[in-house]
Amino acid sequence: MNQYRSNARSDCQDCRLCEAVAQQSDEERIRTVVRETVLRVLGDQATAQPGFELIVGVSARHLQIPVDDFGMLYGEGHTLTLERELSGPGEFAARETVTIVGPNLRALQGVRILGPCRSGTQIELAPTDGVYLGLTLPMRASGDISGSAPLTLIGPKGALYLNEGAIRADRHIHISPEDASRYGVTDGQRIRVEAPGPAGVVFNQVRIRVNKGFRQPVMHIDTDDGNSAGLKCGDGIRAIL
Amino acid sequence: MNQYRSNARSDCQDCRLCEAVAQQSDEERIRTVVRETVLRVLGDQATAQPGFELIVGVSARHLQIPVDDFGMLYGEGHTLTLERELSGPGEFAARETVTIVGPNLRALQGVRILGPCRSGTQIELAPTDGVYLGLTLPMRASGDISGSAPLTLIGPKGALYLNEGAIRADRHIHISPEDASRYGVTDGQRIRVEAPGPAGVVFNQVRIRVNKGFRQPVMHIDTDDGNSAGLKCGDGIRAIL
Numbered sequence: 001m002n003q004y005r006s007n008a009r010s011d012c013q014d015c016r017l018c019e020a021v022a023q024q025s026d027e028e029r030i031r032t033v034v035r036e037t038v039l040r041v042l043g044d045q046a047t048a049q050p051g052f053e054l055i056v057g058v059s060a061r062h063l064q065i066p067v068d069d070f071g072m073l074y075g076e077g078h079t080l081t082l083e084r085e086l087s088g089p090g091e092f093a094a095r096e097t098v099t100i101v102g103p104n105l106r107a108l109q110g111v112r113i114l115g116p117c118r119s120g121t122q123i124e125l126a127p128t129d130g131v132y133l134g135l136t137l138p139m140r141a142s143g144d145i146s147g148s149a150p151l152t153l154i155g156p157k158g159a160l161y162l163n164e165g166a167i168r169a170d171r172h173i174h175i176s177p178e179d180a181s182r183y184g185v186t187d188g189q190r191i192r193v194e195a196p197g198p199a200g201v202v203f204n205q206v207r208i209r210v211n212k213g214f215r216q217p218v219m220h221i222d223t224d225d226g227n228s229a230g231l232k233c234g235d236g237i238r239a240i241l
Numbered sequence: 242m243n244q245y246r247s248n249a250r251s252d253c254q255d256c257r258l259c260e261a262v263a264q265q266s267d268e269e270r271i272r273t274v275v276r277e278t279v280l281r282v283l284g285d286q287a288t289a290q291p292g293f294e295l296i297v298g299v300s301a302r303h304l305q306i307p308v309d310d311f312g313m314l315y316g317e318g319h320t321l322t323l324e325r326e327l328s329g330p331g332e333f334a335a336r337e338t339v340t341i342v343g344p345n346l347r348a349l350q351g352v353r354i355l356g357p358c359r360s361g362t363q364i365e366l367a368p369t370d371g372v373y374l375g376l377t378l379p380m381r382a383s384g385d386i387s388g389s390a391p392l393t394l395i396g397p398k399g400a401l402y403l404n405e406g407a408i409r410a411d412r413h414i415h416i417s418p419e420d421a422s423r424y425g426v427t428d429g430q431r432i433r434v435e436a437p438g439p440a441g442v443v444f445n446q447v448r449i450r451v452n453k454g455f456r457q458p459v460m461h462i463d464t465d466d467g468n469s470a471g472l473k474c475g476d477g478i479r480a481i482l
Binding site for chain 1: 372409442446463
């Protein structure tokens with residue numbers, strides 16, 4: 001290795017490699033030289049990562065609620081009114097909203113209900129909302145509310161104290177079975193997604209959710225994620241496999 | 242290459258490599274084999290990334306203000322009162338706060354002033370604050386406020402309308418010259434920092450700020466970043482070089 005080391009120092013233009021090699025053991029030197037050589041031969045191909053393009057959906061705070069609970073807040077027999085259709089099959093933002101009050105007795109007004117009515121009351125909040133309301137929100141998949149944070153809901157006809165129900169939704173990608181197969185991802189798998197720009201980040205554990213009702217792949221994140229990474233609804237990002 | 246291809250298909254256990262190689266041109270085949278071989282020989286070393294450990298400082302919304310502007314809000318001759326010392330040399334959180342009002346006329350109360358008084362009024366807000374106040378915050382290094390967002394400050398003795406001054410501070414690392422030299426980073430350089438855990442992210446462009454007044458390396462982020470990534474003050478993270 002002395003011969004190599006000597007040649008490298010006198011002839012080579014790349015001081016970084018030579019410096020690194022000079023301070024290493026024989027085995028380390030071989031590894032360094034092989035790695036650097038391969039990286040140079042392959043160029044960008046050595047670090048290029050497979051993946052696919054998708055778009056962003058930023059979810060503002062909202063709740064899902066069964067008919068009984070909704071009746072307690074808005075009066076028996078009242079039904080949800082369509083305000084705007086959402087990307088999920090049959091899902092919509094309702095005209096109806098509630099006020100929520102946390103354990104510190106602070107309130108957030110105008111929290112929108114998503115329809116249709118479901119089998120459990122669940123409130124999805126961003127961590128910043130949790131700080132404001134005095135809640136520690138567990139990061140969960142939608143529907144997994146056991147042991148989650150307590151909260152009070154108030155509607156025009158009544159109030160409802162919940163021992164649990166407030167979560168931070170985990171980051172997830174809605175994708176069709178066809179696209180999942182095309183990109184080689186499976187339901188429940190966690191992948192990384194990169195957001196570009198000066199405020200850009202890589203989200204490390206984004207859960208794949210496969211359902212035939214989903215059209216183009218969409219990553220759903222909360223407002224803290226969107227605001228932190230400079231992302232808004234419809235922005236293009238890249239999944240890294 | 243036919244010989245290699247044939248051998249690979251019949252003898253090798255690694256179907257992924259063989260499959261990939263079989264579908265490629267001669268040049269691509271060579272590259273694939275070299276890359277896969279090097280990755281196997283090097284193991285984790287091929288992907289291990291150099292870096293260093295540091296801790297997190299999450300900055301809540303705050304402002305810096307010169308003596309004249311402070312006098313307009315709190316009365317001429319009033320001086321800032323020490324509430325709590327901060328990590329920067331001579332810096333402190335003051336007891337005095339202001340209310341800020343955005344272009345949409347919504348208000349945030351209790352925004353803390355950082356001392357000592359400086360040469361320009363600058364308000365550092367998280368993007369979530371900007372959404373609430375109706376502001377688009379440019380992401381800037383502290384002190385770079387030209388063309389930034391307008392805002393009104395209100396104190397007990399007066400109000401101050403600013404044509405500019407509200408920014409989102411860029412993510413940055415405070416580091417001493419000794420540590421910067423030890424880790425091979427320079428003032429103004431941008432590096433990546435990884436936050437662990439299920440809410441973890443990689444921040445892509447974190448600016449290095451070298452100053453002899455800084456003790457241990459600290460990454461300063463805003464509350465949106467901290468809440469998005471599940472980070473709080475004092476948490477340990479890793480810079481990736």
